[in-house]
Amino acid sequence: MVFTWLNLAIIVCLVMGVAFAGGPLVGSLFLAPKARGGDIGMPYECGIRPHGSSWMRFGINFYFYALLFLAFDVDVLYLFPVAAYYPVSEGLLPLFKVFLFLFALAIGCLYFWKKGVFEWPRKIFLDQR
Amino acid sequence: MIPACLAGLAHARTVDSATARTGFTTNLALEPAAVHDAAAALYKAGYFLECISGADFAEGFEVLYTFDRFEKPERVALRTLAPHDAPVVPTIADIFHGALWHERECFDFYGVRFEGHPSLLPLLLPDDMELRPLVKAPEARKSREAIVFQTPAPPAAADSAGEKAAADPEAKAKAKAAALAKAKAKAAKTASETAQAAGGDPA
Amino acid sequence: MATQDILRPAVTTLEPALVNLAPVQKVVDLCRAMSLWPMTFGLACCAIEMMAVGMARFDIARFGAEAFRPSPRQSDLMIVAGTVSKKMAPAVVRLYEQMPAPKYVMAFGNCAISGGPFNFEGQYGIIEGVDQLIPVDVFVPGCPPRPEGLLEGLFMLQEKLTGRRWWPQPVGGEVA
Numbered sequence: 477m478v479f480t481w482l483n484l485a486i487i488v489c490l491v492m493g494v495a496f497a498g499g500p501l502v503g504s505l506f507l508a509p510k511a512r513g514g515d516i517g518m519p520y521e522c523g524i525r526p527h528g529s530s531w532m533r534f535g536i537n538f539y540f541y542a543l544l545f546l547a548f549d550v551d552v553l554y555l556f557p558v559a560a561y562y563p564v565s566e567g568l569l570p571l572f573k574v575f576l577f578l579f580a581l582a583i584g585c586l587y588f589w590k591k592g593v594f595e596w597p598r599k600i601f602l603d604q605r
Numbered sequence: 606m607i608p609a610c611l612a613g614l615a616h617a618r619t620v621d622s623a624t625a626r627t628g629f630t631t632n633l634a635l636e637p638a639a640v641h642d643a644a645a646a647l648y649k650a651g652y653f654l655e656c657i658s659g660a661d662f663a664e665g666f667e668v669l670y671t672f673d674r675f676e677k678p679e680r681v682a683l684r685t686l687a688p689h690d691a692p693v694v695p696t697i698a699d700i701f702h703g704a705l706w707h708e709r710e711c712f713d714f715y716g717v718r719f720e721g722h723p724s725l726l727p728l729l730l731p732d733d734m735e736l737r738p739l740v741k742a743p744e745a746r747k748s749r750e751a752i753v754f755q756t757p758a759p760p761a762a763a764d765s766a767g768e769k770a771a772a773d774p775e776a777k778a779k780a781k782a783a784a785l786a787k788a789k790a791k792a793a794k795t796a797s798e799t800a801q802a803a804g805g806d807p808a
Numbered sequence: 809m810a811t812q813d814i815l816r817p818a819v820t821t822l823e824p825a826l827v828n829l830a831p832v833q834k835v836v837d838l839c840r841a842m843s844l845w846p847m848t849f850g851l852a853c854c855a856i857e858m859m860a861v862g863m864a865r866f867d868i869a870r871f872g873a874e875a876f877r878p879s880p881r882q883s884d885l886m887i888v889a890g891t892v893s894k895k896m897a898p899a900v901v902r903l904y905e906q907m908p909a910p911k912y913v914m915a916f917g918n919c920a921i922s923g924g925p926f927n928f929e930g931q932y933g934i935i936e937g938v939d940q941l942i943p944v945d946v947f948v949p950g951c952p953p954r955p956e957g958l959l960e961g962l963f964m965l966q967e968k969l970t971g972r973r974w975w976p977q978p979v980g981g982e983v984a
C-alpha cells in the first residue's frame with residue numbers, strides 16, 4: 477500500500493476533528509476549578525428530589541418503524557455490490573435483474589403503506605405511571 | 606334575595622347587608638353539612654366558584670364561598686362556621702374542581718380540614734410547617750355576630766372591664782347607636798370607653 | 809412530595825484548577841467574564857426585568873450573557889430574581905449545588921437581598937435574603953431594579969472576575 481499525501485491529509489483531518497471536540501474537555505479538566513459537595517451528583521429535576529423511574533416505556537407503534545428500517549437497510553446493503561458491478565456489466569439483463577429486486581422492495585413498501593405505518597395514529601396510549 | 610336554586614335549604618340564615626356595600630346579592634350562613642347540597646344546586650343552576658376564603662372569629666373558623674354567574678352579575682356568598690377544636694367542613698371539590706386548590710390554601714393557612722378532599726396537602730407553605738399563620742391569638746379574635754351579622758354587641762359582654770355593667774344607660778344607648786352606625790365591636794368598645802371616661806367624671 | 813427536604817445552606821467546596829498559573833487563569837477569567845451564561849431563576853416580579861434585559865432594548869447579548877440556560881449544569885451565573893419562599897428554598901440550594909464551578913450568584917431585587925417588603929417581625933413563609941442560603945457575589949438593589957441595574961450588576965461581576973470595568977460609565981453614574 478502506498479502512503480500518499482492524501483492519506484496523511486485524511487489522518488490529519490481525523491486528528492483535528494477529535495482535537496476540536498475533545499480539546500475543550502481536556503482544557504476544562506486542567507483549567508477549571510472543581511465544585512464538590514452537596515447535591516452536585518444528584519440527577520437534575522428542576523431543583524426537586526428526583527422521583528419516579530428514569531426509564532420510560534415506548535409506545536408499541538415504534539416497533540413498526542424499527543422493522544421497516546431493518547428491512548430496507550439490508551436491502552440497501554445488497555444494492556452496494558450491484559452499484560459496484562453495474563458499470564462493467566453488459567446488455568439489458570442486469571437492468572432487468574435490478575428492477576426485479578427493486579420490485580420486490582416496492583411490494584414490501586406497498587404492504588407497509590396499506591398497513592398504515594406512514595400515518596401517525598391519532599391516539600398513542602402510553603402506560604399510565 | 607335568595608336565588609331559586611337555594612330555596613328550601615334548612616337552617617339558612619340570611620346576613621342582612623346591602624348589596625352595594627358588600628357586593629353580594631345573596632349572603633347566607635349555613636351549617637357545614639348543608640354546604641355540599643347548596644354547592645350542587647348552584648352548579649346545576651350555572652354558577653361558578655369564585656373563591657373560598659376564611660376568617661378566624663371567636664366562634665370558630667368561618668369558611669366563605671363566593672359564587673357568581675357569567676350571564677348577569679349575581680354574587681352569592683355562603684358562609685359556614687367550623688369550631689376551633691375540630692374544624693372539619695365537607696369538601697365541594699367533587700362538584701367544583703377549582704375548589705381543590707382553594708381548599709388546600711384554606712387548610713394551609715387556617716387548619717380547616719375538608720372531608721373528602723383527595724389530597725389535602727399544603728399549597729403555599731412548606732410541607733413540614735406546623736404553624737397555621739392566619740390563626741389569630743384567642744384574645745385577638747372578634748365576634749362573628751358583630752362583624753358579619755352586625756348585631757350590636759351588648760355593652761356588658763363586649764368589654765373585659767367589669768364595671769361596664771354598672772355604667773349608665775347613656776353608655777348603653779351610645780353603644781347601640783355606635784354599633785348601628787358603624788357595626789363593629791371595636792366601635793362599640795371605643796364608644797363605651799369614651800362613655801366610661803365621660804361617665805366616670807360625674808360619677 | 810415523597811420525601812421532605814431539610815432546609816440548609818448550600819455546602820459547596822471549590823477545588824482550584826490543576827493548572828493554576830496566574831497568566832493562564834487571567835486569560836481564562838477574561839473569557840469567562842465576557843461570556844457568562846445566566847441561569848433563568850426568575851421567581852417573581854424581578855423576573856420581568858430580567859426578561860426585559862434579554863430583549864432588544866436593553867440587550868444583554870451585547871455583553872456576552874445572552875444564553876440563558878434553564879439547567880444549572882450549563883450555566884455559570886445564577887440570577888436569583890424574585891422572592892424565595894420557604895417552600896422554594898430547598899430547590900434554590902439544590903440548584904446552586906448542582907452548578908459546576910466556576911459559579912457566581914447575583915441577588916437581583918430587594919426580596920433576594922433581604923426579603924424586601926416581606927421582611928417583618930413574624931415572617932412565616934419567606935426567606936429574608938437569599939444570602940442566608942447561598943453565597944452571593946453581586947447584590948442589585950431595587951424593587952424592581954431597572955434592567956440597566958442588572959447590566960450594571962453584570963459589569964460589577966465582570967470587574968470582580970477580571971479586575972477592571974470594561975464598559976463606559978454612564979454619564980452621571982460615576983461613583984464619587
